[in-house]
Amino acid sequence: MTLLWVAFGLLLVLALWLLVSPLRGARTLHAAQQDFEANDRTADQNVAIFRRRLASLEAALARGEIDQARFDEDRLDLERSLLEDTEATQRRPLKSPLSGRLAVPLVMVAVVIASVLWYQQQGAEGDLRLFTVQQEVRNNPERSLPMMIERLEQEAARQPDNPNVWSSLYPLYRDSGQGDEAIDALERLIELEGRHPALLGELAQIRFFVANRTLTDEVQALVDETLDKDPRQPLVLGMLGIHAFDEGRYEQAIEHWRRAIAGFDDPGSARALREGIAVAQRRLGVASDELETAQSRGPGIQVRVSLDAELRGLLDDDATVFVVARDMEGELPPLAVARTTLSELPLTVTLDDSHAMSDAARLSQVEEARLMVRVSTSGQATPQAGDLFGDRQGVAVGDTDGEPIDVVIDRVVE
Known part of the structure; x- marks a missing residue:
């Protein structure tokens, strides 16, 4: 975490330097602009052009090439043009090169505060802290499952709204035989992430095993909700196959397990279900070659x-x-x-x-x-x-x- 904040600090220093850098050249730029305006001869050039054109008009009038009315009209156009040209050259006085300097510290403070607040809201500081804790435990010579659980529980107390903490705690509770704690962690994860079929399937499965492989009313409600959202959810179908097998309904167990195999991306889980199907087929007296054909085909x-x-x-x-x-x-x-x-x-x-x-x-x-x-x-x-x-x-x-x-x-x- 220290390195992270050091990196953030360096980035903020760079940003603040970019904010301040224009002020460093403000005095030089002000002097250059002032010198340019002091030596600007645009107005004199416009007056000289006006005089040449007016002299040309007067000469034309004297030669009789134009009458007095045409002379007055052209003279008026020249005067109007001169006024427009000289008006564009009039400039407001330059401000002091020191003006606006007080706003820069305010902007710098605002940038720092906004950056810190934005990272606290949108950044992944909690995930980084979680990763650091996991790495510390894994690199500890005395590492153990209880040590990892203890450290993650501390992180759960520190950042209870981080779903990644609860998704890391749940499998540890489950694998260590702490069923009630696993259920609590999974329910908290569902509160944060929503009632997705995969999470509901996990919850139904863990409740099923905690209840000694019993399809309680609560488990059945979770099964119905999960299958309503995803009829091919493999965890629920695998659990239903286990329940049917325990009750001696081997054909139903085989059907559930076949459907579950299609949804598993994990080859190990699919292999375990095929082994279960083999046992159920033997209980039904199906020959091994028929079993192999049935397993390979599935629904069609x-x-x-x-x-x-x-x-x-x-x-x-x-x-x-x-x-x-x-x-x-x-x-x-x-x-x-x-x-x-x-x-x-x-x-x-x-x-x-x-x-x-x-x-x-x-x-x-x-x-x-x-x-x-x-x-x-x-x-x-x-x-x-x-x-x-x-x-x-x-x-x-x-x-x-x-x-x-x-x-x-x-x-x-x-």
Whole structure:
């Protein structure tokens, strides 16, 4: 923290120097301006020009080139022009180079006060202090979990409105078996951050375990609120799977865990759930090869692809057919891709996570998908003119044992 304030001090000194620097050259600038105005001969030059033009007019009048009325009119224009030119050269007296100096200290004090107040309101001094405390404990040879908790509790008392303090305390309480303290820390974090599904899922889970894996009314209320905001919240689905497993409802446990796997970015958590599914499958007497297939697939879509009768014969039977599922917004890569040939149609295919092109985009991550079927004239995945095309919007992702979704190839790509 000392280095931070030293850096701030240096920046303020630089800012104050920039404020004061114009005053240092004020006297020199004042003398230069005064000398310029004292030696300015613009008015004399304007008078000389007026006299030359007036003499020219008088000569023209004497020669009879102009009459008296024209002479009077042109003389009036010259006099008016002279007045305008000489008026522009009149300047107000220069102020003293010392004027305004008293305002500079006031501005400097205002800059310092405003900078400090702004940083206290908008800066991250609390986060920096939190990071310093964590580093001090980690670098301490006698470091321990109770020591870290004690230091963070001191920070929580010092800055109770910093959500990062409570988000750091919560996992420490949880991992050390202090369930009630973990709940208090998480509830305080929710007060500060809002009732986000991820935080509500954490709270429901910790309350569930504190209650000896019991789905109490309070836990159920949190589950309902969380799933209403995010039906695929993995922590809540994993917890519901545990509760169903404890009660011997193995099929429901498997269903909850499969849905939870799709929402976990942590490979370790997904692996633990797959192990739980394996145990539940064994309790149900499912063979290991069937278990592996079920785990790899998860929720999906069963699609029945057919070709419109009017388009038959346009392409060869060995033309490649791509069956693709995409998210409704079109923001992700293809979620599932299956490939066949035109001669195989009509065909029923099941799209699921086993058809994913990458782990970052899987069919189980969405609730609805857009189905697109394309017969490629080139055999390439990139659409080209002459390809045959069909699609279906808003198809629900879920159980693949029901009636398949019909997609008819009925258009030609222009």
